[in-house]
Amino acid sequence: MTSDLRLMSVHAHPDDETITMGGLLSLCADRGIATCNITCTDGKLATIFAPDMPEETHRPRLAEIRQDEMREAARILGITEIHFLGYGDSGMAGAETNTADQAFWVAPLNEDVGKLVEHIRRFKPQVVITYDGNGGYGHPDHIQTHRATLLAVEAAYSALYPEAGPPWEVQKLYYTAFPVSSMKRAIEFAKAAGMEPPFGADDPEDLPFLTPDHLVTTTVDCRTTIMRKREALRAHRSQITTDFPLLAIPDEVAPQFADEFYQLVISRNQSELHETDVFAGLPSEELAATR
Template structure:
């Protein structure tokens, strides 16, 4: 199960991983916390008044296209997009996802976990990957669901208890990765857009270590097609697609994660999200690495 804040997040974070596991016969569910109702139109080719007026329905249609491309199941959890404040003093809109009490915000996810019964959950780190209020809340509800879904005394009435075995944080946007891609593009005389990104990391040490690198370069095209399905959010001639896929496969053919919780024995580093689960040995919950 991959837990995301908005439609399009599933295609920009861990999409090739999901496509790989789907191809290997794994049942994958994307749980989308909000409908992306307050998202802007980020693709100038789609910046049309009639689309903006119907942005909620348009983004649902885009999500369905991406879901079909990735081969996953998908479920909206029913919360309203909080939007991204222009400054830290701007109040969030009343009733939005990020302002919900934790137990209210986590309840639909707990129910989804108990119904779908995943062994592995993917989500963002405690900074949200970047500090969007919905991404931060997505981390909080994911951790809450991981820890509570197996407890029969919590969230009573939301299905039979089920305990997931591993919880991962996405680690796709790391300085190490972008430095490698930047160097490879520069060496080949391809203009790199990553210089500004790299400079922003100078005073921002990486909080979580990469524990798990999943080889999935064969599915980068599927990832890109799913991302382009979110046409209001992604410019097909924009940043996401500047680095040639062939070069990405050569330089960085994995999607990367931090193992935040594990109830099974595993050895780090890993190259498979299901390492330790195949053996079936369950132990007490514990954080793994930082």
């Protein structure tokens, strides 16, 4: 049954949507929930990991390549619509490219927010998902994505940006999360199986992108969509190789690591402290349409 629910995800680069929430996006497709993914930058400064993509021939076309990969991943996951804001990749923190003319990091924040407000008012999502204030791991484009999204969610319901359409109130805003306890379990599994620990870390505390467990409010069971998420990860072939943690494990083990995690930071409705559904607490008539 087609739902009246809608979810918007806002990410920095092509592949971030699949890594952080590919399972949830695919679950939404199964439930008839419309999804809209916004990618802020072209990702053209990323390292090319695919061995069959030589730097000299693929670097000049990397922005185009990554957009094509994003489109294929979206098809696999069942994302309803995708949009590229067109900003340049800023590169890692401290790089000279952070201040390049087209870099997202130095783009006027008012402009970034305005573009997102227009998408929010047009698509009318009840739920929006992006990164925390550190952008997950401190990447300038992730931090700027966080800033712009947080401001846009509030501005969309105000009198600001009148040219962007009638106001729309987002009901729930989430940050993506990777709990310390979940990574600890993955490291323990890898060691027991004689595999390389995820991201080469022997201790979860060595990884900068993890979320303290007490901040995680929402755990989504994505066992039914984990294989689609893995297929979508493979679609981002310039960036993600077979040794990526979720691809390196056997198929029969993957469902054990299928859960996705989120931190609820804004809710206009009464919400439980520990959810299993990002749409929990929304009006019952909207939820009923997805069951």
